[in-house]
Amino acid sequence: MLVVTEETCRNLITREDAFTAVEGVFAAMASGEAYNFPVIREAIGHADALYGFKSGFDRAHGVLGLKSGGYWPGNEKRGLTNHQSTVFLFDPDTGRPQAMVGGNYLTAMRTAAASAVSIRYLARPDARVLGMVGAGFQSTFQMRAAAAQREFEKVIGWNPHPEMLSRLEETAAELGLPFEAVTLERLGAEADVVITITSSFAPILTRDHVRPGVHLACMGTDTKGKQEVAAELVAAATLFTDEVTQAVSIGECQHAAEAGLIEEARITPLGAVVNGAHPGRSSPDEITLFDGTGVGLQDLALASVAASSARDKGLAIELHL
The missing domain is CATH 3.40.50.720 (NAD(P)-binding Rossmann-like Domain)
Structure with missing residues (x-):
C-alpha cells in the first residue's frame, strides 16, 4: 500500500489535474459508470466537530474507496485547516488496500475544480x-x-x-x-x-x-x-x-x-x-x-491521480501489509 502525504500532494497536483479529474467524474456519473454511496456525516459531540465518510466506485476509471474526515471549527486557531480528511483507495478487483492519501489539499482542489467546471459550462x-x-x-x-x-x-x-x-x-x-x-x-x-x-x-x-x-x-x-x-x-x-x-x-x-x-x-x-x-x-x-x-468520487479521482504520480516519481511511501 502506498502512503502519499499532504506535502507530496501539494507538490504534485495542479489545478489542471484537479479540473480534468473532476470533469471526468461528472461525465462518468452522468453516464452511469460511477456512483456514490450514501454519505455519513455526524456531529461527534466533541470540539464542535462534524465527522463522516464519503465513498463510491468509478467503474470507468477503476477507482474505489472512501474519504474519512470532517470539520473542526477551532483548528484555525491551532494553525491547522478546519477541514481534515484522509482518502483510502482499494483495488476494485480484490478489495486490497492500494493507497492512503492526505485529503486536505485535495479536498480544497476538487471543490474549487467542481465550481470551475460549472463556470466553464454554464457561465x-x-x-x-x-x-x-x-x-x-x-x-x-x-x-x-x-x-x-x-x-x-x-x-x-x-x-x-x-x-x-x-x-x-x-x-x-x-x-x-x-x-x-x-x-x-x-x-x-x-x-x-x-x-x-x-x-x-x-x-x-x-x-x-x-x-x-x-x-x-x-x-x-x-x-x-x-x-x-x-x-x-x-x-x-x-x-x-x-x-x-x-x-x-x-x-x-x-x-x-x-x-x-x-x-x-x-x-x-x-x-x-x-x-x-x-x-x-x-x-x-x-x-x-x-x-x-x-461527492466522494471527486476526492477518490484526485487521490488516484496523486497516488499514481507519487508512485511514478518515487515520492510515495510503500507499506507491505
Whole structure:
C-alpha cells in the first residue's frame, strides 16, 4: 500500500489535474459508470466537530474507496485547516488496500475544480466580474480556479467578517485583478459569476440581490440545515448539481425542496452538460445555479491521480501489509 502525504500532494497536483479529474467524474456519473454511496456525516459531540465518510466506485476509471474526515471549527486557531480528511483507495478487483492519501489539499482542489467546471459550462462567455461570498481558507482556491475559466476583469467580494477580505484582495492581486469589497446589493448587481463558499446556516443572497444572466456556484452547503442563498432564488434559477439526491437532502436545494418550490426533476446533473446530453445555459438572461454538495468520487479521482504520480516519481511511501 502506498502512503502519499499532504506535502507530496501539494507538490504534485495542479489545478489542471484537479479540473480534468473532476470533469471526468461528472461525465462518468452522468453516464452511469460511477456512483456514490450514501454519505455519513455526524456531529461527534466533541470540539464542535462534524465527522463522516464519503465513498463510491468509478467503474470507468477503476477507482474505489472512501474519504474519512470532517470539520473542526477551532483548528484555525491551532494553525491547522478546519477541514481534515484522509482518502483510502482499494483495488476494485480484490478489495486490497492500494493507497492512503492526505485529503486536505485535495479536498480544497476538487471543490474549487467542481465550481470551475460549472463556470466553464454554464457561465456566460462574456462574464467579466467575479463575485466572491466568503473569505475563508477555501475561497482562495475557488478564485484561482474560477479565474482560469473566463477573462475576468475584476473581483468583488463580501464576507460576514470584513477583516478577512484581505485574503481575497491578496489572491486577486496575485492573479493581476483589481479587488473591491462591496455590499451584497452591489455584488448581486455587478457580478456575472458568484461563488458562495461559507459555512452559513441562514440565507445570505436573496432573489432581489441577483440580476438576470448570473451564474451562481453555491459551494458551501453540504450538511442538513446549511444555507447560503434564499429558497426563492434557488427556485428562480435553472438548477444543476453534482448529485441530485444530495442536492435535495444536504445541498443548497434542500430548503426549496422542503418548501415545495422545486422538485427533483428540475435539477440536472452537471455531467449531463459535460456529456452533451443537456445544453446547459439556454439564454443570456437565464440565472443558472450549480449546487456543489461535494461527492466522494471527486476526492477518490484526485487521490488516484496523486497516488499514481507519487508512485511514478518515487515520492510515495510503500507499506507491505
